[in-house]
Amino acid sequence: MRLTTMSDYAMRLLMYVGQHPERLCTISEVARAYDISEAHLMKITHQLGLAGWLETVRGKGGGMRLAAAPEDINLGAVVRSIEPDFFLVDCLASGTVCLLTGNCQLTGIVSGALQSFMQHFDRYTLADLLAPNTAGAARLGPSTQPVIFRKRPILAAN
Amino acid sequence: MRLTTMSDYAMRLLMYVGQHPERLCTISEVARAYDISEAHLMKITHQLGLAGWLETVRGKGGGMRLAAAPEDINLGAVVRSIEPDFFLVDCLASGTVCLLTGNCQLTGIVSGALQSFMQHFDRYTLADLLAPNTAGAARLGPSTQPVIFRKRPILAAN
Numbered sequence: 001m002r003l004t005t006m007s008d009y010a011m012r013l014l015m016y017v018g019q020h021p022e023r024l025c026t027i028s029e030v031a032r033a034y035d036i037s038e039a040h041l042m043k044i045t046h047q048l049g050l051a052g053w054l055e056t057v058r059g060k061g062g063g064m065r066l067a068a069a070p071e072d073i074n075l076g077a078v079v080r081s082i083e084p085d086f087f088l089v090d091c092l093a094s095g096t097v098c099l100l101t102g103n104c105q106l107t108g109i110v111s112g113a114l115q116s117f118m119q120h121f122d123r124y125t126l127a128d129l130l131a132p133n134t135a136g137a138a139r140l141g142p143s144t145q146p147v148i149f150r151k152r153p154i155l156a157a158n
Numbered sequence: 159m160r161l162t163t164m165s166d167y168a169m170r171l172l173m174y175v176g177q178h179p180e181r182l183c184t185i186s187e188v189a190r191a192y193d194i195s196e197a198h199l200m201k202i203t204h205q206l207g208l209a210g211w212l213e214t215v216r217g218k219g220g221g222m223r224l225a226a227a228p229e230d231i232n233l234g235a236v237v238r239s240i241e242p243d244f245f246l247v248d249c250l251a252s253g254t255v256c257l258l259t260g261n262c263q264l265t266g267i268v269s270g271a272l273q274s275f276m277q278h279f280d281r282y283t284l285a286d287l288l289a290p291n292t293a294g295a296a297r298l299g300p301s302t303q304p305v306i307f308r309k310r311p312i313l314a315a316n
Contacts, residue, residue: 106170
């Protein structure tokens with residue numbers, strides 16, 4: 001399961017810019033900092049600008065800065081503005097033809113899982129990403145435990 | 159954001175087999191039913207067999223059946239046994255080098271979102287997928303609302 005690289009880089013780019021509120025940041029310095037191609041970052045910067053998360057200043061000495069305070073940049077909203085779609089399974093895409101459509105619970109269950117996923121992001125803003133890790137670890141609590149990586153099949157308890 | 163096609167098809171294959179508990183099902187009939195290639199389904203059947211969700215009977219008149227009752231086949235466990243990884247962002251993969259590692263909240267927040275996602279699947283079994291849609295719709299409740307498809311950026315309320 002993956003988010004697109006776009007969402008991953010978008011959040012890291014916002015973190016970098018948010019860590020330098022006193023000045024404009026350039027695409028080339030972010031590219032060097034994360035070892036990401038400038039072309040890729042240029043697309044992301046453009047999209048984050050269109051979505052209203054970044055302001056860019058053109059010309060010599062130009063660059064980018066946040067278009068809002070970190071506390072006002074909600075991470076769920078950022079992911080929604082960057083991910084091209086959330087069709088986790090084929091049957092979530094419109095126009096899908098499946099002989100089970102209308103008599104199948106899969107769509108509802110997958111949509112519910114995705115809603116839980118996005119609701120978790122909705123609880124955080126860019127300010128949380130910029131907070132020192134030690135303080136944040138306590139706040140994030142048990143959700144930081146990587147229990148999702150258990151691969152062995154288990155039978156349902158009920 | 160996507161689950162792999164493997165997980166999508168694995169759940170649909172289990173649904174099909176679960177809908178015919180009185181007999182063995184063949185890969186070719188499932189392929190026809192969903193318009194999926196047999197080669198693809200063969201890989202998935204093999205993996206579901208290894209993971210302990212399907213039993214296969216070889217030879218003439220052979221086929222596959224569930225290896226457990228639908229109530230005992232947990233959907234979260236199925237997804238974990240099929241998805242190759244859950245590295246939603248680069249920094250969840252082991253061996254990742256990032257200048258922010260150790261001083262960044264992104265990993266914890268993304269892990270938490272993924273945990274919420276998987277916990278939702280953990281609440282359901284194959285029996286829920288086989289239930290008639292009308293009864294299930296009430297049980298699934300508000301989680302079936304596709305609110306995650308809102309694309310317009312929103313500012314945090316706090």
